[in-house]
Amino acid sequence: MKEEKYTITGMSCSACSAHIEKAVKKVPGIRTVAVNLLTNSMLVTYDETVADAAAIIAAVTGAGYGAALPGSAETPLPATNELQTLKHRLRVSIIFLIPLVYIAMHTMWARLFGLPVPAAVASCLDGSQNAVTFAFSQFILLLPIMYLNRNYYITGFTNLYHRAPNMDTLVGLGSMASALFGIVAVFRIGHGLGTGNLALVQTYSTNLYFESAGMIVTLITVGKYLETKAKGKTGAAIEKLMNLSPKQATVLRDGKETTIPLSRLQVGDELIIRPGERIGADGVISQGYTGIDESSLTGESMPVEKGPGNTVTAATLNKSGTIRVIAERVGENTTLSQIIRLVEHAGAAKAPIAKIADTIAGIFVPAVISIAIAASLLWYFLFGADPEFSFSIGISILVISCPCALGLATPVALMVGIGKGAENGILIKSGEALETARAIDTVVLDKTGTITEGHPEVTDVLPRHISAEQLVSLAVTMEAASEHPLAEAVLTYGKQHAIVPRPVTALQPLFGKGIKVTYQNRTYYAGNETLMQELHIPIAPIKDRLQELTAAGKTPLLFASESEFLGLIAVTDKEKPTSAAAIAAFKQLGLTVIMITGDTLRTARALQKRLAIPHVIAGVLPQDKENHIARLQSSGHKVAMIGDGINDAPALARADLGIAIGAGTDIAIESADAVLMKSDLQDAVTAIRLSRAVIKNIKENLFWAFIYNIIGIPLAAGVLYPLYGIKLNPMIGAAAMSMSSVCVVLNALRLRFFHADRMTAPHRTPPVSERPLPPETAAYAYTLHIQGMTCHHCVQHVRQALLRTEGIQSADVSLKPAAARITAARPFLTPELSAIIRTAGYTLTAMTDDRPTGETTVVTIQGMTCQHCVQRVKTALQSLDEVQSVTVDLAAHTATIIGSRAFTPDELAPVIKKAGYTLLHKK
Template sequence: MKENTFKIEGMSCSACSGHVEKAVRKLDGIIEANVNLAGEKLFVKFDEKKITILEIINSVQNLGYKATSEENFDLSKSEDNRDKEIKELWNRFVISLVFTMPLLIISMGHMLGYSLPDFISLESSPKMFSIAQLILTTPVLLLGYKFFKVGIRTLLKRSPNMDSLIAIGTASAYLYGIFAVIKIFGGESRYAHELYFESAATILLLITLGKYLEAISKGKTSSAIKKMMNLAPKTARIEREGKEVIISLEAVKVGDILIVKPGDKIPVDGVVIDGRTSIDESMLTGESIPVEKNIGSEIIGASINKNGSIKYKATKIGKDTALAGIIKLVEDAQGSKAPIAKLADIISGYFVPVVILLAIFSALGWYFTTKNTEFALTIFISVLVIACPCALGLATPTAIMIGTGKSAEYGILIKSGEALETAHKVKTVIFDKTGTITEGKPKVTDILVQNIVSQDELLILAASAEKNSEHPLGEAILKAAIEKSLELKKVDSFLAIPGYGIKVMLEGKSILLGNKKLMLQNKIDLKSLELQSNKLASEGKTPMFISIEKEIAGIIAVADTVKENSKKAVKVLHKMGIEVVMITGDNRKTAEAIAAIVGIDRVFAEVLPKDKAAEVKRLQNEGKVVAMVGDGINDAPALAQANVGIAIGSGTDVAIESADIVLMKSDLMDVSTAIKLSREIIKNIKQNLFWAFGYNILGIPVAMGGLHLFGGPLLSPMIAAAAMSISSVSVIINALRLKNYTK
């Protein structure tokens, strides 16, 4: 399976995005296809054995749109194109205004009490009155040729869109105006009262203004991506043959030795080989406190070197850097669809054809009722123009683009629209204990022995046994022995028993080191140490039992400090109405002691790594929407099982890969921030959809003459055009409010 992104040009409304999606999904080999109208992008997953990128591009271009693979475009070029589009729309609006203002004065001045010169007035010179309007209207229509080009082409391909509605509406007004001019020149002056040129020109003028405002607003939706793209420096200072050389960022290779001075930005990811400094990583993690870096420390490209000079070896460049990975995650999230958008997609697919039929039937109905062609034409044009599905298509993607961009600024990476929507429903959050609620850096606190060994001897045995273990508790024991300068012994054999402990052969003796379950499984009597182990566990310490040749030798107690913000994070989640659960392989008493300190509601203790996913499923079977927060390899199945998997950014790649949301810094407060942001974004989408649907539900009946039936006013096509433009801009402005969200 391969993934690719395409830039799509020429889309104007949700009908366009729906047609593109439908056409691409029909192709053999397509697994998934989503169009982001606000970002003008198509995201495709496909089987490259069955279909090529060129075939996908051709399918889009057959619909009348331009498609470019992501391999052939960059963001800076895209921004240049957007700036060019904004300038072009503004110029078109200004020139259209120059022609439309005198047109409105000539066509409607007499209604407002203005008197026109006799040579151009309605009563004295109907021929000049009509021909002047034709002359002023024609340049405006020529300036808006794209509406007709795209609208008619999509109509002929049976995939009509917003441009089709505008093209039919304005062309009808213009062509009827030409018909009226012919009649006037044939001696039927009464047709001078039935000219519709000002409607055609004003509709295009107002829609062009709306498109201009929309283009500016759309540019703001991708500001988070632009900011991130601009974080990396353009050049790098590298060491070549003992000299410092400045080269472009693109020229840096893996293995190059780079030199970074105080105040410089780190060009690419790497490892420090000389020097010491502190680095501000806030632009990537949201963490404001600079991080100390020494020889061997990993550093991230685009972070800022604060106060020391360092040399480091480049390990990741280009698309492999942490920054590029974050940008890719945000882009993927912005291009994904939330399930809430499906309703809008379904409606958009049928919307334009239904509107055209409604316009025809309502116009015919009024014509046969009133025998008034002008009245029927007003109805026809008003229905076509007011019923633009732009707002409907922009409602969801704009909110997702801005919301995911905002969360990225806080170091919270939401991977998809589906994860975003599910997160707002979360009612239970499960935290893994070690490395999530606690620091994951335990220390030896107590050593209890039986008469068969001394404390140092027990520590030597335990540390020697744990030398090959990667478990945090084992690392704590090893560290304690090193600090005491104890000489470790050679292990003859080593066996890790996940969820229990380890078994080793040392100097011909069988040694077991692990939890209570390991001892009971091997029928080792623990009565002599039971009271002490219970006391240690009640203090939040983890007792590690050691046996020699099936006889209990002692306990080494290890304690892991609770993270500074764990208690506060749990409190905030409780305020949000969320149940908090802790899951751990630790013994129940230790787990409950930690839970009591932090304020956790429910504890799953002594859970084997392979059983964590089953515990998540158990909560889901209780009807709960569950978020799982973890950082280790053994958390990956549980993260995948949860409705929303949340990985701590300092955790393993496997955990991050399995998660739906990644927290770039190890601050549990970000869990509540992610859920709150999700709630805000979904609320914003619902508001947008409400106004978009509400606008069309109210606007179309009014345009069809619903109020006029009861003696109310008739909707002018010009007012309909203004309302249509305002609806699209209002949806984007509402979505832009998310940029003001603060933690």
């Protein structure tokens, strides 16, 4: 099957789109057809072995419309040119309409409002003797108006010939009938003057309808102009996306910087992106560090720190440093282009609710023409009305009964809603998905990567018999040599604290229990409780703590030597900062929330308790998730499945609404109906709220479109005339019809004010223990006062930025007060730390040096080989009086001593020798 999008010309209402769909569906091999009146587009899915583009275009042309593939020579001019054309038509039409209306109605205005009639006008136009001049001058002024708006007649009568009458048919019939009646009236006036029948002259002089013929098409053009102008705003999100790409790119070729048009960019080119420039391709940073503003694609205002090896996306903004990027996807293959195609596809596809309007539009126009003819005949033959009255009844029905508002009710709201979703980093693939989201009553959430971050982190460091630093150093060394799933968490924690792994002599996996490592001629073990029991290593004193950690959903890693227990490190996959708020919001929307996970029930229960999740399904294999979704559906539930879009693909496809929560570059997940660019669960809440707002708006539009016709047609037919003498003038009918379409579009545009309100996360139970490595291991300490942090996410962002900086060993960041206390292995100056904070998106307002005051003594020590040596030297030096702090650097073989005075080599040498090492010299 092949899917293609076509540009359609000549449509004016939903009757047009319904007729085109009917014509194209007759082409062999066509599977689906969706014509969008708002975007003048058609989305066709067909078997390319049976049908082709030429056959499809021929079917549209045969139905009386135009069709072309986007980018072809036949593609019509853009909407901006259409707006200019309508503006010109409207301006010139009004220039001729004003004198036309004045000539036709000046005597009535004089009678009703007392407006004086100039003598020159009266002498030329008033009285039976001037009846021909009065009528013919109106006819002359009407001709340019009809010529300028000839499309209504050409298209309207062409469609009538093809037995597919539409809005233009109604307008063309009403206007042309009024003009023809006026021409007949001119002949009747001439006959009256020739025979001396002044009564006949008087009758037809006051019932010419030339002004109605001109007023009808002019007012319809007013409505079209306002409608086109308003419709142009509905594609604002797509237009903004299209304008994001830079026009040029600076690339490095043959060692020289060259500026080229973006269209000439090739895969493999190395781009140079300076601060303030947008990135022209998807790629990987090869050199440099910076903060990238991805708000244009994800809606997330916080810059994201990037460095060598990190991916970047086209159209995002480089905020700080100069970087080099190797282009991997360019042109139509970039993430931005995929997003634009996805949003356009969604706008072109029909929602089920649109079928209501399509069904009615297919029979509406023929029914209106029949009603107009029948009403005219009834008034003339049954009620004895004169021809002029009966004629005006028919015209009024024709011009007031336009189905344009019906045709716009659904697509304009869908386009605005889908565009609004794109602005907030929510990509909705179809109008059907948007409508389905409203009916969802159950939300199934995958745990890993959806509720949680998707990667484990160290939360607890609990040493025994050794220091925390020694325990982490041992753990990093052991896990670096293993393939344990949680090893990455330990290694990341070690990197954050500037602890590097040491080489091991031997490693032996103990499957299902842990690992055995030989390191510095000693044997160490890392694993679970079962391993400790087999080694007969007592862990009774920490049994209670192990149960606490397990109950909290954490995985403890136990470390021991051959003879004693050395400590444990707990690891867990932390929940995302916004998960608790999102789950609370789902419940506020009246949805049943279920977490599904492959973890054990105990781990699932721990997360359930922390986040107040009503229901959990644990121990589920990825391939079995689909069965659980099907079971819920068979119970009568409308189910939304939210997962990472890869492992959960079968479940996403099975669900009534599949929402893929993943990184911005993973937007082409076929199994999902919507994609959350920011990996934020709260965006799923926003998607459901947006769906409800859009469907409510569509129903409002349909109500007003229906009620307008339900009231307008009987009123135009004169049902109130016998009782109250109320009869709808054709000009008023034309104005009302035009404004109905404008009102529908303006009502849909209210969706542009939809806000993605986010709830504040409820209180989360803190972890059992979060003990960072002791800050006294660093030689330098600073307190940073930071401006701009507003939430827990900000705190984490600042902390990560600091810990990624070489030399910073720990960072304790708080929101109230907004500050960070860091410890470092080297001194930092204010400008350097200010740049780090600024890259993260915040401002350093003040910095204080928290190091102890006193004299600094730095000595070089021989013989240290491991962290045990470091600890022994440090303990020995701290035993001296007047010592305030000691920092030992194993790599540099130095010790930095801060005290109330300086220390001499003679004082330090004996202490260091007693610890088993040698003092070389003093710096």
